[in-house]
Amino acid sequence: MNVSDAVVAERRVWTSKTVAAMAPLTLTLALGLWGISRQGSVWRDEVVTYDMAHRTLPELWHTLQNFDAVHGLYYLFMHGLFAVFGGDTTTLRLPSVLATAAAAAGIGLLGHRFAGPRAGLFAGLVFPMIPAVQQYAQEGRSYALVCAMVTWATYLLVNAASQPTRRRWIAYTLVALTACLLHEFAVLMLTAHGATMLLSDVPREVKRSWSVAAACVVAGLAPLAVFSMGQSEQVRWIMWPDPVQLVSFVILAAVGLRCARAPVRVGGPIRLRTIAVPLLILPTVALLLASQLKPMYVDRYVLYYVIGFALLVGAALDRAFRRPPEGQARLLRRRIWLRALTVLAVLVAVLPVGMHLRSPASRADDATAVTLAVREAAKPGDGLLFTPARRRVWTLAEPEQFRAFPDLALAKVVDSSDSLYGEEISAPRIRARMLATERIVVLGDPDGDPVDETPQEVVKRTTLRDHFEQCSSREVTGARVMIYARPGRC
Structure with missing residues (x-):
């Protein structure tokens, strides 16, 4: 390959990466901004965010000594945002919209890296279509921000494992720790990342470096975790896992595991299955097991499990939509019809759900x-x-x-x-x-x-x-x- 061919190939890769990131980002932004006011409604968790972020810094600090320390960093962030841009419901929810868009772009890049350009594009487009993602993209709480942080922590982990440098490991550690400080249960992503390291063919030095990074994240989170345990009465409202939430997870997990069987063309020491399947399964299972000691399972606490689902479905769609070998025109026509019907079915199923999620009735109260x-x-x-x-x-x-x-x-x-x-x-x-x-x-x-x-x-x-x-x-x-x-x- 001469120099000009190498430049053309590099440009193609750059272009495909840009499409895999920007198309999902654009779609996610559009869905997030659609009906963001939710007909003027605001539910009680968002009201808490609104009130806490409007308190003075001394008032906020004193309140966090008694209540909601687990959300302290998020309230501080929103306090600064309201101070600059004012405190209406758009400002309340816009960070979640932008965070979800950033997560979609990151998922597109992850899919591109592990399964190719089209798989990355599909994965990034699947992500904002998931009802739970649309719900929390328009909510003045920290869950969308955590999902974005986990997405990019995963991306940084892959980079650090492929080309280990101190700077890359520090970046991974800081992003992962920020996710945990926004919400403590983000630490469960380490179960997925740890499984990825164990299941992947990476050098021992890489696994050791990840262990050090994970230990730093846990150590950084520990003071907040210990302090917030004294405020555990705040979540006494959580009973046993909600059946609807459990069924939703089981369905997504089953579909994701079925999609994981699709062959992926892109190889490497870390493969799509070893990064996506642990993210899909392990954080939720870990929270469910911990809930046997004290009920604490709510699906939004581990919303980021849908990252794994989107990656697996994107790769499966890429496989399903490949062109058949030459001379199989009938198979090609059948696949064209299948693609059209699949897209139509998804739109028909998702549109009513999306409209409901943008109504006051979609939340616990108003x-x-x-x-x-x-x-x-x-x-x-x-x-x-x-x-x-x-x-x-x-x-x-x-x-x-x-x-x-x-x-x-x-x-x-x-x-x-x-x-x-x-x-x-x-x-x-x-x-x-x-x-x-x-x-x-x-x-x-x-x-x-x-x-x-x-x-x-x-x-x-x-x-x-x-x-x-x-x-x-x-x-x-x-x-x-x-x-x-x-x-x-x-």
Whole structure:
């Protein structure tokens, strides 16, 4: 090969890499920006982000001593973002959109490296079509950022393993540690990366270097992990794994493992299967096993498992869409029809899901709808009661809308209590305040949700049952707004 041929070949590789990265990035951006306002709705986890990021740095620091230290770095990042760009829902969700786009580009490059240009393109395009990716791409939480960090940590791992240098290993360590500091369960990616090192034909020195890098990540995360264990009561709402989430993972894992059987043309010490299958399986399985000791499995905590799924499906699509040998025109026509029907089926299946994910009903609740319902139902002099107390989070989006109504259980408001939901008075004082009020607006969870058994929550329920009657009840997107009054005064 002469110099000009080498230059042409290099340009082709550069062009194919650019397409494999930029086409998925563009599609992901378009899907992320589509309906980003979600019809003006915002759910309780996003409300927490909004409130925490708008606190002053001293207030944020003091709150993190008591609550949500696991998200501290993310809140600090959002605090700086709001300070520069303002604090509307677009600013709240845009980092997740951009992070998902960055992840799609990284997946495209990984697929290009392990299975060729078209496989990389397919993998990057499959990624934003996954419903869970579309959901968390438009959420003001850290999960999309973690997914992007894990994607690029994986890319850096492959580079460091192929061409080991201190700079590459340092870059891998820093990106992986940042992912873990954004959310602790990102550390489970090390189970996948460790399996990749064990299953790959890389030199012993590379495996040793990865072990040092992984140890540095764990050491860097350890202080936060130990401190946040003291705040584990915050996740007491997590029960056993949600069946829908489990079924979704099982389906994706089964499809991914089936796709892993497709032969891949690109070789090397690290192969597609050894990087993608561990990412698809091990973090989720590790979290499920840990949940046998204490329930903590929520699929968004290990959202990055879909990276492995996208890589495997991209390689399988590349195999399915290859041109048949010359002289097999019938097979070619059949494959053309198969491709068209496959694309049509995917679009038909994904479009309704995408539209639902951009509606208020797609989230657990809607603080905006709750505020509107209270404004319509409450009258001057009514008291407010939140049961459980953590549902006071609904007031954080528009606190001025609730100030006209006394909160019957509140001792210290959120801003002055270094907490997420404020501090409540004792159970006897709550009862006395309730009995001194003729009408109470009660904001709580829908019927069937588990109830808290703290003294305050018990006295709220018993006092309502024994001394009040329910005048009305209204379901509002994952919440229940009820009016109670003393007997005969509805």
